[in-house]
Amino acid sequence: MSRLMLVGATGLVGHCVLQQALADARVHQVVAPTRSALSPHPKLLNPLVDFDQWPVDAEWWAVDAVVCTLGTTIKVAGSQAAFYRVDHDYPLQVARLARQHGAKAYALNSALGADPASRVFYSRTKGELERDLQALGYGSLTSVRPGLIGGERQQQRPAEQLAVRLSTWLQPLLPRRYRVVPADRIAHHLLEAALAAAPGVRVLMSEQLL
Incomplete structure (x- = not known):
């Protein structure tokens, strides 16, 4: 049984x-730290936190594995610096504290x-995070690299939603790497990577997720 x-x-x-x-x-x-409360569940521990001030000594950091799906857009974040904080700094801080x-x-x-x-800021940020995570010494580290993600978001992303619709229509003509990947497949x-904890560093490309 895993925590x-x-x-x-x-x-x-x-x-x-x-x-x-669940x-x-x-x-x-x-253990799912969030800014606002989630729906209660007998298996869920939901500490409410400020992501800029993580409680470094909280007992709930003691887990077997971590899954990180944090991410935003530059438009939502408001600046490249704010985007970098959410997509690089927060995931790295969580990884460091959980590892400790x-x-x-x-x-x-x-x-x-x-x-x-990469010359593209978004791709470079993601790549720097993957690189920096490797320095923390996890016995098992998996990066999943989906392309377009299918599913209904609470937060609207018009450009991404249009791209998903177009890609869905063109699905039979597209190489597997560029097809829409359903969120539940990702x-x-x-989850399987976290629970299996296979030794070493692995990268799963978009076509491997379908």
Whole structure:
């Protein structure tokens, strides 16, 4: 039985991970720190936190594995600096604190094209996070790199939603790497990676998630 931390539980993929983890007999408890309260569940521990001031000595950091699905857009964040804080700094802080309290596995929802040397700010941020996570010494580290994500978001992203619709229409003509990946499929792979805790560093590309 595993104790799993989920960061990003209110997002599209994070919500799917939460539902799957709560229904999974292998998971004893889900620790999901959020800014606002989630719906209660017997297996859910939901500490309310300020992501800029993590409670570094909280007992709930002691988990077996972490799934991170935190992410935003530059438009929502308001600036590149704010975006970087959410998509790089927060996931890295969580990884560091959980590792210090004994976590052995970390599974990250990254993005297609993640590359610390990329000229594209978004892709470079994702790549720098993947690179920096490797320095923390997790026995098992998995980065999942989906392209377009299918599903209904609470937060509207018009450009992304249009791209998803177009890609869905063109699905039979597109290479597998560029097809829409349902959020629940991404969640499945993240949860399995965290629970299996296979040794080493792994990257799952978008076409492997379908």
